[in-house]
Amino acid sequence: MLPLNIIDAAQYAYKIVWQERHYLLKLAFVPLIIKLLCFFAAVHFDDSNSIIRLSLFMLPAYFAEGWMLCHFVALMTKGQRWPMMMTGNQAQDLKTAKRRGRPLVAGILGFVLINMAMALYFQTFTNFVPPEMLAGEAVDPNALPPQNAFIITMMFVLMIVVFKYVWLYIPLASDAGLMPYIHKTRGFMMSLRFIALWVLCFLPTIFIMQVFMSLVSFQGNGEHVNYAAGLIRVLLDTVKNLICTAGFTFVMLQLFNGQQKGGKL
Numbered sequence: 001m002l003p004l005n006i007i008d009a010a011q012y013a014y015k016i017v018w019q020e021r022h023y024l025l026k027l028a029f030v031p032l033i034i035k036l037l038c039f040f041a042a043v044h045f046d047d048s049n050s051i052i053r054l055s056l057f058m059l060p061a062y063f064a065e066g067w068m069l070c071h072f073v074a075l076m077t078k079g080q081r082w083p084m085m086m087t088g089n090q091a092q093d094l095k096t097a098k099r100r101g102r103p104l105v106a107g108i109l110g111f112v113l114i115n116m117a118m119a120l121y122f123q124t125f126t127n128f129v130p131p132e133m134l135a136g137e138a139v140d141p142n143a144l145p146p147q148n149a150f151i152i153t154m155m156f157v158l159m160i161v162v163f164k165y166v167w168l169y170i171p172l173a174s175d176a177g178l179m180p181y182i183h184k185t186r187g188f189m190m191s192l193r194f195i196a197l198w199v200l201c202f203l204p205t206i207f208i209m210q211v212f213m214s215l216v217s218f219q220g221n222g223e224h225v226n227y228a229a230g231l232i233r234v235l236l237d238t239v240k241n242l243i244c245t246a247g248f249t250f251v252m253l254q255l256f257n258g259q260q261k262g263g264k265l
Contacts (some may be wrong), residue, residue, distance in 0.1 A: 004193050004251055010200040013247035016076065017239075027071055027082060028238060031064035036234050043230060051126065055119035059112070065238065066111030069245045070104045070173035076249045077174040107173025114166055125155050164194045167248040174249070176256055184255040194248070201247045205240040209233065 017024065035058075042057035055062075074080040080100060086093050128148045144152075164185045171181035185194075212232045216225055 004190075004197075004254060006193055006197040006200065006247075006251075009197055009247045009250040009254070012250045013201055013243045016246050017242050020072075020075070023075070023081065024072065024242060027068050028242075031061070031068045032234070032238060034064040035061040035238065036231065037061075039230055039234050040227070043226070051119050051123040055116055058115075062112045062115045063108060065241065066108035066169065067104070069111060069241060070107035070169065072242060072245055073107065073170050073173040073249055074100070074104065076246065077176075077253065103173055103175035106175075107169045110169035110172040114169060118166070121155070121159070125152070128152050128155075160191050160195065161188065163191050163198070167194075167245075167252075170245065170249050170252055174252070176252065180256070181252065194251070197247050197251065198244060201244045202240060205236050205243065209236045212236075 038058045038061040042054050046053050046057060071080075071082045074082075084093075084097060084100060128151045130144065165182075168178060168181065170176075171178060209232060213229060216228050216232065
């Protein structure tokens with residue numbers, strides 16, 4: 001099995017996001033607006049703290065963000081940019097649009113289904129976790145029912161094992177195929193490598209988010225502060241998704257090309 005260079009993958013992710021920042025701003029403009037509207041609608045109209053209900057509010061945003069991320073994958077794997085340049089030959093342009101559109105639609109649907117599955121997983125997980133633990137408070141392990149502790153442990157192990165499948169929308173969007181991806185990413189150690197790469201891509205945005213949220217919190221607890229905090233959260237979450245998608249696309253290129261420096265499919 002080809003050893004994955006997760007450091008190179010993380011470096012590539014930050015580099016490509018920065019190099020393509022102008023293209024990504026154009027690509028993300030409408031998805032960001034949709035994501036903000038869905039998020040603020042969820043905050044305003046839903047006070048149930050249900051992850052499933054939040055995901056239903058965010059469903060249009062999942063489609064929009066999936067469209068953005070899958071176009072980004074197409075750029076990294078095939079050099080394809082949006083919008084497609086027309087040649088003037090209607091039959092040829094239609095054929096090209098269909099060829100490019102099929103994997104994009106598959107990737108978008110995959111991204112939406114993955115997010116809904118994650119919502120169901122975390123909703124189930126929270127049903128077995130004491131509210132105090134979710135709030136970050138200390139909990140006496142002996143006070144936790146044994147069956148709950150067992151289920152929490154099993155769900156945590158499951159999360160580690162299936163983490164590599166969170167990125168299935170990448171091989172779908174690049175038309176690399178699900179079964180080859182699943183075959184090449186088999187094994188528990190591969191899951192651990194994927195988690196390590198995710199941490200490298202994820203932590204910097206979390207740090208930046210905490211800095212901005214701390215600055216916003218100094219302004220008090222008014223409604224405008226809540227909207228500002230929501231805006232920061234949505235923006236940085238989108239940046240994080242772009243960085244992570246770039247990193248795991250690089251990993252997929254390593255696996256499929258059989259070389260350390262990625263390349264195009």
